[in-house]
Amino acid sequence: MTQPILTHTYYSDFFATKGYAFLKHIAEQYPTPKKFTIFSVMHCYEGSLPYINVLAELAENLVFIPKSATATGNQSFKTTIEALPTCSVVSEAYNKQQLRDPHVAEALIREHIDADSQFLLLDHGGYFSHAIEHLCDVFREQLIGVTELTANGLYKYLNSNLNKPLVTVSHLSIKAPADYEASECIVHYSDQILREEFGLKLNNDNFLKVGVIGAGNLGRGVIQYLKGKAISNILVADIDPRKLTQFPRNGVQVSSIERLVSECNMIFCCTGNGAIPEALLDSIPDNRFIATVTSADDELKLPQLITNGALTEVGGNRLVREYQTRNGRSLYLLAGGESANTPFKTGMGDPTLYLFEAAHMLAGLQLLNQPERFKSGIQPLSDSDERAIAKQWLQHFYSYC
Structure with missing residues (x-):
């Protein structure tokens, strides 16, 4: 053999x-x-x-x-x-x-x-x-x-x-451990990309306020590892309010998606399916950093946003892809718009x-x-x-x- x-x-x-x-x-x-x-x-x-x-x-x-x-x-x-x-x-x-x-x-x-x-x-x-x-x-x-x-x-x-x-x-419940492992990788490599490309650290409260959209296995895992980096001022949003009831007793602020996108400039999108509605992009403030747990094609419906003119690509590299909204606001997709652990060796x-x-x-x-x-x-x-x-x-x- x-x-x-x-x-x-x-x-x-x-x-x-x-x-x-x-x-x-x-x-x-x-x-x-x-x-x-x-x-x-x-x-x-x-x-x-x-x-x-x-x-x-x-x-x-x-x-x-x-x-x-x-x-x-x-x-x-x-x-x-x-x-x-x-x-x-x-x-x-x-x-x-x-x-x-x-x-x-x-x-x-x-x-x-x-x-x-x-x-x-x-x-x-x-x-x-x-x-x-x-x-x-x-x-x-x-x-x-x-x-x-x-x-x-x-x-x-x-x-x-x-x-x-x-x-x-x-x-399956046996998929949850791998989801938490992916969450750890995504937080870790998002931090690395921010340091490498922008000179920023995830846990610098003076420059970054962190939000998580999606309260499933991946979203909860991201929050867990963010807290492990001593990040305490975290907002979490989900379209299903039942999923948010677990967070207030653990010191995490619950939020609407609208408020989160308005207040947070480092956003982890953990839904797998259109985390940020197109209408919100027209009013999004400048300089938003976004990490996705799946491809931005699914997580943000990126091809549709580009076709509709809601986002226009203006530059970037393997680690960061930069877009502008209709109002000229900058939005940076970490890992080139893919899951933030994909540019690196993973699974070993x-x-x-x-x-x-x-x-x-x-x-x-x-x-x-x-x-x-x-x-x-x-x-x-x-x-x-x-x-x-x-x-x-x-x-x-x-x-x-």
Whole structure:
């Protein structure tokens, strides 16, 4: 058997090997047919290589679709993946925007399957959501089903009329630890970007007042790590007032989104879906720094804002992208408008990454091996499967017994 290509850097292989062994153990419980293709949308993170290795061993053909946020400037990562015997990386012609066209998505799939091949779509961020009804129709006998990793990706599928099963792992409790890990990274790297590009520190109250829009796992995690940096004057907003009731007793100010955008000049957007309404941008004060937990395309509806003239790009670099509002106010998107941990190596040294990867993979393997368990339309991975993953993870990494 070919030795897995786990990382770019040998000094990370010890941890990566443990992650690979965990995922491999779960995968071995399910056989796969000879003619079988997996289309996997994933970030170009070094920490994802163990997972990619396991997927490549499961399928006759693994088609890797890089997420736009981490694909640019990561050619060496894509070259590493292409070295796997059964793995191929799609061309830049098949990016998130192009795959909105059902016929482009169909063409991608036809490039990589035979007439009698079955295939799975392991989606991450709703890349196939705009084309899914068409794909379900034209590949009725070959498409096994879809799995979706994220909440904002699931949102894009909600109004689809699906005649195939879609299994979501976005709201599993075992995903929460990874969300908190992401929150820590986002706070840390936002601070680093502010220092590098503007000479500012997150915890300098004289220059920055911090607000968080969104009180889900990621928003709560961001607040936790902001408080760990001795930032006490934090505002939090959410469209659902029930989510805000937990904060006043913990010394965090609750706020409307309107007040938060008006008063805070460092804003963490943690909703995954249009955190700041377009109408507010016309009255936003000058010099707002914004970090997003997902791509600004989703978190701020950035393409729509640009099309409508609400924002105009005026400059920037890999770490900061600068925009102006209709009124000439400056708005700075940290990390170039992507999640603030995407410009940096992430996922190494943190085994929580493997929890949601295992769930994502398991959902696909069950669609393949136990189709009778699923019906057409959206459904979650079962509680019993989630508990089984958690138990195996604790045993593997923490000697749980």
